[in-house]
Amino acid sequence: MTKINSVLGPIDTANLGVTLAHEHIQDSSTGIPQNYPELLEPGYMNHIIDGLNKAHAGGIETIIDATTLDLGRDVNILAEASRRTGVNIIACSGWALEKPRFFPGVSVEHFAQAFIRDIQKGIADTKIKAGVLKGASDKAGVLPGEGTVLRAVAWAHLHTGAPIMLHSHAVNQVARQQLAILKEEGVNLSRVKIDHANDTTDLAYLTWILDQGCFLGLDRYPGSVISPSDRTKTLKALIDAGYADRLCVAHDWSLARCLSTTSVAGSPAKRAIINPQGFLYIKEVVFPQLREMGVGENVIQKILIDGPRNFLAGAGSTKDSI
Numbered sequence: 001m002t003k004i005n006s007v008l009g010p011i012d013t014a015n016l017g018v019t020l021a022h023e024h025i026q027d028s029s030t031g032i033p034q035n036y037p038e039l040l041e042p043g044y045m046n047h048i049i050d051g052l053n054k055a056h057a058g059g060i061e062t063i064i065d066a067t068t069l070d071l072g073r074d075v076n077i078l079a080e081a082s083r084r085t086g087v088n089i090i091a092c093s094g095w096a097l098e099k100p101r102f103f104p105g106v107s108v109e110h111f112a113q114a115f116i117r118d119i120q121k122g123i124a125d126t127k128i129k130a131g132v133l134k135g136a137s138d139k140a141g142v143l144p145g146e147g148t149v150l151r152a153v154a155w156a157h158l159h160t161g162a163p164i165m166l167h168s169h170a171v172n173q174v175a176r177q178q179l180a181i182l183k184e185e186g187v188n189l190s191r192v193k194i195d196h197a198n199d200t201t202d203l204a205y206l207t208w209i210l211d212q213g214c215f216l217g218l219d220r221y222p223g224s225v226i227s228p229s230d231r232t233k234t235l236k237a238l239i240d241a242g243y244a245d246r247l248c249v250a251h252d253w254s255l256a257r258c259l260s261t262t263s264v265a266g267s268p269a270k271r272a273i274i275n276p277q278g279f280l281y282i283k284e285v286v287f288p289q290l291r292e293m294g295v296g297e298n299v300i301q302k303i304l305i306d307g308p309r310n311f312l313a314g315a316g317s318t319k320d321s322i
């Protein structure tokens, strides 16, 4: 039996059910929910509960929340949301942005110790434990601070067994650099998921990632940059190439964020127009299209359940990940 930390305690990975592998219950900036909740959207907790109740009613059982501390992580909100809706939520440790201004002296070891504490002892004084580790690099490639964090994520993974998810810039093929660093640190790449991979349709690059042993996060739906139908064609091509059990779908959607009227995701009203289905877009829009393209129900179940479970459990592993 392999267990993973959820925000309400360890759960058997066999019981995760339908899992969205990269979402945000809320995102903002460090400390906003705890210090300036009035900067979040009015009624944000209601948006969260409402969005999760709808997702749960539509069959979503588990969500990996990809919100690190620097993206405004608040595990008390996650725990309350999970308790009130019955959706399992797995919180992440790690770091998303380039190291902050006053951190140049923070070493790999310093960061690793902090991340390990999040997974083994709990986040801040909450006793709520993270289940996954996250690192990030965007179009500029792995910046120096991001490299430090990535190595710390590797160390924390080697110490705890927690799986690694990486924000990655698909068009610039940044996973090539990220995976080289993880390899140098001795990480088995079958414990790594490369996210936002469906921001490209370059199948040669995507199958290269999969052939390193990684999982692939096809987690931007409906997304911008490229069309949802192109994303679905890419998903279908990867299924046809035999990779269904290492594909993890999600929306990279946020149920609540800071007051905003100008960003792509924008205000709640704007977001409701962009994606009225929220966490159910894939189930309600993408899978019907896949079925029309000839994809069987067993494959759809594989993508919804087996891919993310294999990522979280470590496929074929009996090692306890806590």
Ligand SMILES: [Zn+2]
Pocket: 022, 023, 024, 066, 252
């Ligand atoms: Zn995200």
